[in-house]
Amino acid sequence: MPASTIERTARPRRSRTRSRNINGRPALVISTLQPHQYDLRPACASLICPDCKTWVPITGIQAKKQKLVPHDTGVARKDAAVRCQGSNRLVSVDVAFEVWEKHLEDGGAETTGRRSARQHYKPLPAPAKPVTRMSPVPENAADALTAYREHLKKCRSSNVAGRCGGSHRCSDGAWLAALYAELERTQPVRDREARVDAMLARYRSTAAWTKHSKATAAAKTTMAKHGGTAVEEANNACRIHPADTVSEFRGAVVPLKKLRITG
Numbered sequence: 001m002p003a004s005t006i007e008r009t010a011r012p013r014r015s016r017t018r019s020r021n022i023n024g025r026p027a028l029v030i031s032t033l034q035p036h037q038y039d040l041r042p043a044c045a046s047l048i049c050p051d052c053k054t055w056v057p058i059t060g061i062q063a064k065k066q067k068l069v070p071h072d073t074g075v076a077r078k079d080a081a082v083r084c085q086g087s088n089r090l091v092s093v094d095v096a097f098e099v100w101e102k103h104l105e106d107g108g109a110e111t112t113g114r115r116s117a118r119q120h121y122k123p124l125p126a127p128a129k130p131v132t133r134m135s136p137v138p139e140n141a142a143d144a145l146t147a148y149r150e151h152l153k154k155c156r157s158s159n160v161a162g163r164c165g166g167s168h169r170c171s172d173g174a175w176l177a178a179l180y181a182e183l184e185r186t187q188p189v190r191d192r193e194a195r196v197d198a199m200l201a202r203y204r205s206t207a208a209w210t211k212h213s214k215a216t217a218a219a220k221t222t223m224a225k226h227g228g229t230a231v232e233e234a235n236n237a238c239r240i241h242p243a244d245t246v247s248e249f250r251g252a253v254v255p256l257k258k259l260r261i262t263g
Contacts, residue, residue: 008081010072015044016059017069019088027090028068035103040095051086058091066091137179141187144180151176 028050030038038047045061048054052073060066070087074080138144151173155164164173 010074010076010079010081012076013057013071014069015057019070021070021088022067023085023087023089025086025089027092028086029092030095035100035107038100040093040097040100047091049084049086052084056084056086058093061093066093138183140190141180141183144176144183148173148176148180 028047030040030047033047039045040061042061045058045066046055047058047068049056049068049071052071054071054073056068056071058066059069067088067090068086071084072079073082073084138147152164155170155173160170162170164170169177
């Protein structure tokens with residue numbers, strides 16, 4: 001019978017096998033591998049095969065003998081079916097699960113805290129503003145016109161390329177000219193708003209002073225009227241007292257003439 005001409009591909013790797021075949025090579029000791037090269041979780045016990053450098057399941061992880069399942073060297077259903085020499089090799093698990101988990105966590109923390117080798121460059125500083133814009137911005141048309149004339153005088157006498165000359169204006173000169181035109185156009189509106197604000201301020205201060213005066217006067221009248229004694233009401237009343245007399249509410253009548261006392 002002629003041999004099949006269909007080329008076989010690598011078979012999927014099972015998590016466990018019933019085969020009793022055992023590789024004659026020495027057992028692979030887990031402690032000789034790095035913690036990231038094997039996995040001791042019962043649900044997915046596996047390690048990186050030293051021969052084909054691929055992850056291979058460990059069968060019988062909770063039994064007396066553990067060994068690597070039979071596997072091919074390539075990717076399943078893609079590469080050629082070439083049996084790996086590490087198939088059915090015994091595995092000696094001499095590392096406890098808790099110890100392996102702790103080593104793995106310590107290694108992850110160390111890797112996370114390790115400084116990156118990537119170069120971090122500082123951002124380039126922004127270019128400095130022109131001298132004309134470092135000074136306070138003019139708030140009225142007169143100040144803007146003065147600043148514009150000073151700029152023209154300095155710019156025309158300099159040797160900078162693109163300086164102001166004739167009808168040409170540099171960027172700063174054009175900005176000052178536009179600012180002067182804007183302030184000149186909106187100056188009447190801003191003057192009217194300033195007058196309205198001043199009138200409102202005077203009105204508010206006058207109203208506050210009037211309210212304060214009324215409150216003070218009412219308080220004085222109330223205190224004088226409701227003093228609580230007849231003497232205060234008599235003293236607050238406007239009366240014309242006869243000469244050589246005092247108020248009858250201030251005690252007994254005191255004689256004003258000299259008295260001669262004989263014994």
